[in-house]
Ligand SMILES: NC(=O)C1=CN([C@@H]2O[C@H](COP(=O)(O)OP(=O)(O)OC[C@H]3O[C@@H](n4cnc5c(N)ncnc54)[C@H](O)[C@@H]3O)[C@@H](O)[C@H]2O)C=CC1
């Protein structure tokens with residue numbers, strides 16, 4: 389099932405549990421605005437290259453639309469649409485005053501030089517600058533983008549609208565980025581996992597983790613989990629997969645990954661087939677790369693007791709059903725990876741106030757939001773007698789529906 393069909397399905401299931409009116413359901417499902425732009429840049433060798441960029445703004449009932457920008461060869465409209473919708477539900481679960489959006493450019497950042505990436509980012513910003521803004525739509529990093537990408541967007545946007553640090557989050561700290569944003573999604577994954585395991589009378593310490601993806605989210609999650617005594621027994625990225633049943637030495641793996649641009653070749657473990665990583669033995673599986681990786685082909689083989697969705701929509705609905713029958717507990721993306729957008733919110737607040745928080749305050753506030761989010765999701769599970777995914781979806785859809793109805797439809 390494609391990402392959009394899967395996300396729509398989860399939304400509709402939640403809408404039915406809540407008993408939403410079908411007209412309201414339709415208005416919540418259709419995106420506010422879909423932007424598709426052609427981005428042509430001169431490459432370093434003088435030849436031209438054309439890319440397609442998207443920004444899909446899903447909903448703004450609860451506040452400015454918010455979500456990352458992804459640079460990846462598989463970026464296409466349905467996927468971005470699904471990711472934008474997920475942002476609406478994620479900001480609502482976190483209870484931060486935003487709606488949802490997502491953007492992306494269909495490109496392989498590994499094939500472009502830094503100056504080509506800068507030109508591409510600037511052209512994309514020129515095409516969408518009138519449609520984003522501090523109170524309308526605030527981009528952030530996602531796969532294949534990072535603080536430098538946000539710095540280029542900030543600079544290009546500010547040429548049109550004056551200096552506007554709050555137009556993007558996940559910026560370098562020197563440009564108004566928040567302390568703690570870089571680690572925030574991984575730290576949120578840790579807090580979410582702690583809340584889940586505590587509920588089952590367990591803690592991170594001593595559990596065996598497998599992490600797919602070793603970029604921003606996966607590497608921070610691995611680091612923070614291992615600092616808490618969790619044993620990370622296997623990790624994969626686009627270059628390969630490494631396993632060590634005694635636990636990988638994460639600081640050494642981070643160093644190796646920085647020096648060799650990937651985990652491949654790390655000597656502190658055995659190389660394994662990256663396609664098998666999700667079905668290796670562990671207690672907690674943390675997908676932190678692409679969507680749709682847990683599906684009907686591999687769901688039956690999964691050995692983990694818990695899945696913490698650090699990536700967006702890693703589990704498709706067929707796999708959800710199979711795993712539920714097997715008794716696997718899934719902590720859904722719209723809660724589990726909400727630490728990133730929550731600290732993006734703190735960054736935006738700091739920029740608007742012209743004031744900077746210290747990192748301890750950022751991390752403490754994040755823990756408060758994640759703990760409250762878990763409690764709110766669990767309450768919805770009780771109310772609707774449903775699993776954690778539907779608990780999170782009903783919580784979010786109800787909040788957005790309430791805001792939409794309160795605002796009214798008068799033209
Ligand atoms: N960066 C953020 O703040 C947030 C990111 N996310 C989600 O987390 C996931 C990862 O994002 P980032 O870490 O930011 O991206 P990133 O670009 O920093 O890292 C992506 C990682 O995935 C790996 N990867 C790519 N294709 C793979 C494959 N086929 N098999 C195994 N590994 C593969 C890459 O090698 C890299 O290690 C995405 O689903 C993203 O939407 C969710 C919330 C916030």
Ligand SMILES: O=C(O)CCC(=O)C(=O)O
Pocket residue numbers: 454455456457478526527528529530557558700725726728729730732
């Ligand atoms: O920090 C943000 O605004 C959004 C991060 C993001 O794209 C996500 O949570 O999927």
